[in-house]
Amino acid sequence: MDLIRHLECFVAVAEESHFGRAASRLGMAQPPLSQRIQRLERELGVRLFDRNSRHVSLTGAGTLLLQDARDLLVRAEALRGAARRISQGKSGLLRAALPSDIAGETVAAALADLNDRHPGVQLQLHELATSDQLAGLAAHELDAGLIHHPCDVAGLELGPVLRRELGVLLPRHVAAAALAEVPLAVLRGHVLALFPRADAPALYDDVLTTCARNGYTPPGVRHGRGSGFVRGLILSADAVAFASRDTARADGGGSDPAVVWRPLAGAPLAVRSSVAWPRGRGDTAVQAFAEAVSEALRSTAQAGPDIADRPLHLRPVAEYLL
Missing domain, CATH: 1.10.10.10 (Winged helix-like DNA-binding domain superfamily/Winged helix DNA-binding domain)
Known part of the structure; x- marks a missing residue:
């Protein structure tokens, strides 16, 4: 019918x-x-x-x-x-998403580059966590999105996987703030402010597993997404949070009188990201979005190729011991 x-x-x-x-x-x-x-x-x-x-x-x-x-x-x-x-080659609707931990400078660069690469595209952009993006891609409610690994990539095609190393945000008055690089073990005793597990379950578990293996088992985990909320957690409870250098700089991590950002010794933590889209649906607009976002991460966030032998697909279950 x-x-x-x-x-x-x-x-x-x-x-x-x-x-x-x-x-x-x-x-x-x-x-x-x-x-x-x-x-x-x-x-x-x-x-x-x-x-x-x-x-x-x-x-x-x-x-x-x-x-x-x-x-x-x-x-x-x-x-x-x-x-x-x-x-007719004029334009099309592109439904895409970016996660909330991308700096504004990166978002602006990606959108400008996309307009140059595909000026006719009508972009419908959403701010969504990885789990919500995966659901939207599976339901064909999204055409493309920047997801964080590890996660379930079944049925998806991926752009280049890029790595942004994470440092730590911590109160300026604590002893670790005086270090040029902070070993994870030095953070013992500090509560950790972390994104909600539902946003990216496997990445959440991966972060805590890496912390435990490097001598840092937080006495508690508090959840937050927005930079202002996380800053409040850091100041109110002497908590710490992980952030890439670009997002810390955008949120005032370099000029904040009360909070400082420091790299982690040995770079044990990183966010690995790639643009993803449903298999077989990578049209010219999707490819232009993938290239624009990848280039923006390289140019504004110092993201580099992920050369570590780490899985892209990890079951979302806890693998750390508290």
């Missing part, structure tokens, strides 16, 4: 309250229109109209479904329009 065409018939009859006028509006004969309405009613399992020889009116079910039908027709027309623009 051509659902869109049947819904067009439903909406026309509902708005005209007359099969003859609706048939004329649709450019078709009345008997086929009546047959389409009957088939739609059978398909939906409800009666849409009360009919007699002189009058047609919506049933209660028809009234409830009418706005949904109109909304679907609007979306279908938008889809047709986007497809026409794409086929």
Whole structure:
């Protein structure tokens, strides 16, 4: 059944309250229109109209479904329009996402580069955690996104995996703040401020596993995303947090009188990221987004190629011992 065409018939009859006028509006004969309405009613399992020889009116079910039908027709027309623009090489809608831990400078550079590479693209950009991006990609509600590894990459294609080393944000008055590089073991006794585990379960576990293996088992973990909230946790509880140099600089880590950023000795922690998209759906707009985001990470966040032999897919279960 051509659902869109049947819904067009439903909406026309509902708005005209007359099969003859609706048939004329649709450019078709009345008997086929009546047959389409009957088939739609059978398909939906409800009666849409009360009919007699002189009058047609919506049933209660028809009234409830009418706005949904109109909304679907609007979306279908938008889809047709986007497809026409794409086929003509003019533009297309790109639904993409970036995580919240990307510095504003990186976001701006990526968007400017994308506009240069694909000026016709209509970008619908979201700020989403890795777990939400994976769900959106699987449901085809997103066309591309910058995800953090390790995570479940089944059914996805990936751009280059780039690495940003993490340092530590800590109160300026604590002893570790005087060090040029901070070993993880020196952070013993400090509560850790970390993103919620639901955002990227495998990465969350990977961070805590690495900390434990390097002598730092935090006495507690507090969760936060926004830089202001995390800063409050650091100041209120002498907590520490991990951040890349670029995000720390953007959040005032270099000029904050109360919080400082220091690199970690031996660079044990890093965020590994890549642009991902559903397999087989990497059109020119997606490729342009992947290239723009990757270049922005290299130029503004000092991200480099991930050459470590680390898995991209790690089951989201705790592997550390507290």
